[in-house]
Amino acid sequence: MNDNPCTQIRHDFPIFEVSVDDQPLCYLDSAATTQKPNQVIQAVKDFYQSQNANVHRGLHTLSEQATTAYEAVRRKLAQFLNVQSREIVWTSGATASLNLIAYGLSDSLKKDDVILLSPLEHHANIVPWQLAAKRTGARIELLPVDAQGILQLEQAKALIENLKPKVMSICHASNALGNINDVAALIASSKSSGTVTVIDGAQSLLHLRPDLQQLDCDFYVFSAHKALGPTGLGGLYGRYELLNALPVYQSGGEMIDTVSFSGTTFRPAPEKFEPGTPNIAGVIGFGAALDYLAAQDHDALFQHEQSLYQSLLQQLSGIDGIRIWGDTANNVGTVSFNYKNEHHYDLATLLNTHGIAVRSGHHCTQPLMAHLGIEGTIRASLAFYNNQQDISRFIAALKDTISLLEE
Structure with missing residues (x-):
């Protein structure tokens, strides 16, 4: 080009x-944040100027329009990633998504279970797992990286086979160095051990546009602002049976099925992970970013x-x-x-x-x-x-x- x-x-x-x-x-x-095209800026402006209303909660015209536009972006992103729309959860960004997953998977971790990371990870893909390890007694192990900062694939696959980690959470591409890791090979190596695989896609969504069905990971996280979208928005993909099995992370309105003083029940995923009023304008702006990318x-x-x-x-x-x-x-x-x-x-x-x-x-x-x-x-x-x-x-x-x- x-x-x-x-x-x-x-x-x-x-x-x-x-x-x-x-x-x-x-x-x-x-790598810190992408710039925004006019189409994204205009979409956010148009929402606040002519469509502003809360979603999912009103029968009036503006609320119905906002809800339709908001949920259309979830379907659009699901198509972009080749997954089901019910497997997409909106969060405030990749950091929030990783915290949600690490907290949720803590229920399945026990003493001496292995959480496998790499030295290449962003702090947001280290600290939540350290906290999970502290809560559960699990231990963190590291994939091999050479003195230049390059993941050693064959050694990594051998380590996975030896350790049989309960969780492996790794970046698709390094935010500091730009390295593209062969996460597909690592995921494939982990299948026989039943490892839950988490991919930090903050740097890969824009540049690599992964097909998550082909990648075959269990979870994938992203930030909209690193893919032409607004700040303060991101999300995660989760294989539905695993996603829905995670416990509630935060509570509030919208994610509730029934509430009484004798107890509360929650809606299924993705709703049970989306309490309160979401970043509606951000989602709609991100929809414009996805449209822009799809046209290229x-x-x-x-x-x-x-x-x-x-x-x-x-x-x-x-x-x-x-x-x-x-x-x-x-x-x-x-x-x-x-x-x-x-x-x-x-x-x-x-x-x-x-x-x-x-x-x-x-x-x-x-x-x-x-x-x-x-x-x-x-x-x-x-x-x-x-x-x-x-x-x-x-x-x-x-x-x-x-x-x-x-x-």
């Missing part, structure tokens, strides 16, 4: 009209991202003193690097004066940074709305920044 269609797509994103310190914005932080040629967009990624890798590798981390052969388009002994914070701060938006720090992966023997990195993460000019501006700004630091 050349920059021509990319240029047309870029016009859909009003953020690129913004300047930073009198410089055109060069946005390379899509996914393969062409992915090839465009990969072309930009390879260009970025090549040009970064040409700068003496740059150390790139992670799996550059299987990556969603994220480059995580250091320059000599310069602090990542200093580099990012100076890059910002050129209008370059990158991320610096540990990226909520402190255990991974400790494994790599560093405090943090500079992370430049791409999406399909980026173009070659972004790469050129970034490299030029980085060279200027390095020159300034070495004066």
